[in-house]
Every structure is written in C-alpha cells, then in structure tokens.
Amino acid sequence: xxxxxxxxxxxxxxxxxxxxxxxxxxxxxxxxxxxxxxxxxxxxxxxxxxxxxxxxxxxxxxxxxxxxxxxxxxxxxxxxxxxxxxxxxxxxxxxxxxxxxxxxxxxxxxxxxxxxxxxxxxxxxxxxxxxxxxxxxxxxxxxxxxxxxxxxxxxxxxxxxxxxxxxxxxxxxx
Numbered sequence: 001x002x003x004x005x006x007x008x009x010x011x012x013x014x015x016x017x018x019x020x021x022x023x024x025x026x027x028x029x030x031x032x033x034x035x036x037x038x039x040x041x042x043x044x045x046x047x048x049x050x051x052x053x054x055x056x057x058x059x060x061x062x063x064x065x066x067x068x069x070x071x072x073x074x075x076x077x078x079x080x081x082x083x084x085x086x087x088x089x090x091x092x093x094x095x096x097x098x099x100x101x102x103x104x105x106x107x108x109x110x111x112x113x114x115x116x117x118x119x120x121x122x123x124x125x126x127x128x129x130x131x132x133x134x135x136x137x138x139x140x141x142x143x144x145x146x147x148x149x150x151x152x153x154x155x156x157x158x159x160x161x162x163x164x165x166x167x168x169x170x171x172x173x174x
Contacts, residue, residue: 002084002174003056004029007049009066009092010103012037017156018163019065029063042105045071046078053081061173062086065154066128069120070094070106073141077110085117085173089166090154091137093129111140118143121169123151123158 006019006029013019013031022029032052035044049071053060059082064072069091076086093099094107120143122134131147138145146169152158154166 001028002058003060004170005049005052005056005060005062006031007062007064007068007071008034008037009064009068010037010040013065014156016161017065018154018161018166019063021162022063022167032068039102040067040106042071042074046075049075050079050081053079053083059084061170063089063170064091065089066092067094067103067106070109073110073114074106076114076116077112083116086114086119086143087166087170087173088118088120088141088143090122090126091120091129091134093133096128109137111137113140113142117173119146119169119173120144121146121148121154121166123148123154125150126153128153 006023008019023031032049034048061084062072069088072086094103095109118141120134120138122129122131124131124147135145
C-alpha cells in the first residue's frame with residue numbers, strides 16, 4: 001500500500017479541514033511539515049516535499065490543496081523521484097493580479113505534463129482560482145479535471161470537513 005502525503009496550502013490546514021481529518025485515518029496519511037506555513041518559500045517547500053518522498057519506502061500518493069498543489073508541480077518539474085499519483089485540490093492561482101506578495105515566489109506556475117497520474121478538482125466559485133484556469137492547468141499537467149460545482153475553496157470555511165467526495169477521488173487514484 002502506497003503511503004499518502006498530505007500537502008496543505010498557505011497557513012496549513014486547521015483541525016476541521018478535510019486534510020487534517022484524513023491524517024492518520026486515510027490509510028496512514030501524513031502531513032508534510034513545511035518549514036514556515038505563514039511565510040512560504042517555494043524552495044523550502046519543494047525541499048520538504050522531496051525529503052518526505054525520499055523517506056517513503058515505496059512511491060507515495062500526493063494530496064495537495066491550494067499552495068500545496070503548486071509545491072507538487074514545482075517539485076515534479078525538477079525531481080526524478082517516483083510517485084504513484086497526485087490529487088490536486090483547488091490549486092492556488094499565484095498569477096492573479098491580487099496575489100499576496102508573499103506567495104508570488106510560487107509563480108510562474110509550471111505548465112509541463114506531470115510524470116505521474118493526476119486529478120485536478122476545482123470549484124466553480126473558488127475565490128482563489130477560476131474554473132477556466134483550473135481546467136487549463138489540468139490540461140497542461142495532463143491531469144483529469146473534475147468540476148465540483150460551487151464549493152468555495154474546498155476548505156473548512158466553505159464547509160468541507162470530512163469531504164467524502166474527496167475520499168472517493170483519492171480512491172480513484174489508488
């Protein structure tokens with residue numbers, strides 16, 4: 001059974017967030033601990049992901065949310081390590097004009113095809129990513145795209161605690 005590595009986004013995932021609820025219960029899923037959740041730095045986050053993948057005894061399945069998705073695609077653009085696949089939920093669009101300055105270092109967003117199976121799940125009313133951009137990213141990354149409808153940013157604030165649909169999407173990648 002492949003390990004599952006959870007990559008929350010900017011400011012981490014709180015205790016009621018679906019990634020936190022999956023931690024330890026979803027086939028031993030564990031969070032990749034980033035060096036600084038409040039002041040993210042792309043190189044540091046990519047290194048933390050690389051260290052976590054290296055520590056796995058078999059290729060892991062990656063589950064990113066927001067900025068965690070961008071960490072995965074930046075890592076994939078430079079790493080030759082094998083992963084089983086990636087569930088990329090509500091990727092952060094750091095190319096928007098209103099992107100906070102401290103997140104700009106995660107741009108530009110890589111557009112290369114990912115070297116592993118991937119699924120991009122996005123909401124039609126996410127305040128941080130348009131559905132059009134999400135679909136374009138999925139196409140560029142060679143990922144399957146899932147339009148989840150109006151679900152906000154797919155976080156605790158938008159009412160996504162356990163998120164059973166996300167668990168079903170994860171099972172598809174397994």
